[in-house]
Amino acid sequence: MTDAAIGAHGRVDDESDLDLVGRWQAGDQRAATRLVERHADSLARFVASLGAREQVGDIVQDTFIRAFGSIDGFRGESTLRTWLFTIARRLVLDHRRAMRRRGAQVEVKDGDLRTQFDPLDALVADESQQRLRDAVARLTPTQREVFGLRVSEGMSYKEIADAVGTTDGAARVHYHHAMRAIKEFLDD
């Protein structure tokens, strides 16, 4: 997928991420808005999939603040999207460590993925969706992370490897192990 995306008003947005970064550095704050529009929802899904649902808004906002604040350090070795996901992932890990220091339970439990963000959704969620959530909740944290990035965001194994700090090959193995585990659960 190229950097071009559907903008907030449904128009195809042809400006690349790097073009928008350049415009923002030149003083155009609208370019920052477009970058946030382009990546905020996928970051939110990713953060939520890591179990930090109650801090999704804060972590996504922090991600953008840190990314824009250190944009000069972005060397373009990965895509901007991958870089944002890397920052978000570190923030989630920092949050988990802070929670552990406070003695709070931070591991994603089986039931975590069952809870809906919109209470109304909980009333209409059907059993098959529930089974799928149960299946994903039983994955290991790494499998869940890799699987989520591959299936929800369509990231390549290279992008996933850069974001989570592993290799392309390991990301591919985690994905297929996750898919196998989900199929086995659903077949039971």
Add this chain to the structure above:
Amino acid sequence: MTDCSNGELRDLLPDFLHGQLAPLARERVEAHLRGCDECRAELALLGSLRRTLSHAPAMDVAAITAAIPAYRPAARRAWTGWRAAAAITLLAAGGTSVAVMQRNGERARDTLAPVAQVVPVTVDLPPTAALPTAVATVPSVIPAPMTAHQAAPRELALGSSAVVELSDRELSALLADLESIEALPSPEVEPLPVTPVAPRGSN
């Protein structure tokens, strides 16, 4: 649910789901799907999982954008805070010279020391302040030892013309110091410690 034995095709299913395949690859996957029950089932499962995993609260784009600070280039950031205080302290000395003095025949010392005391003045330096001038008088600005054949006394005069009086070697060392300064964190503004130094070899 069994897996298709064609691992390469299975690897392409998420990309196919997201419409990310080039036309040729997409046609290849479509042709495979027409004849493979396992891959059709896996693709359907991927679609369901994608919908399942898409739950997340809507993000407030305006609030996030409002929280993003305006861009400040890294070079400008380096010349605020204590670095600015250091710079203005030295400029406030009003052109006081820092002399690198060597007695004839003596081996060189490897540090440069101020010979005049300056009064520290803490002032915010605008980001456009000239970089090399103020740093020129920071002690040990020339880290490499000076050799005996450079025994002739030299003088590094502060002020607007200071840089042009530096030798190539001194200028290179000064630039190296500038780079190390930019790598340092930004503590609160502090006045520089000042150590009065007696002329070398006076004993």
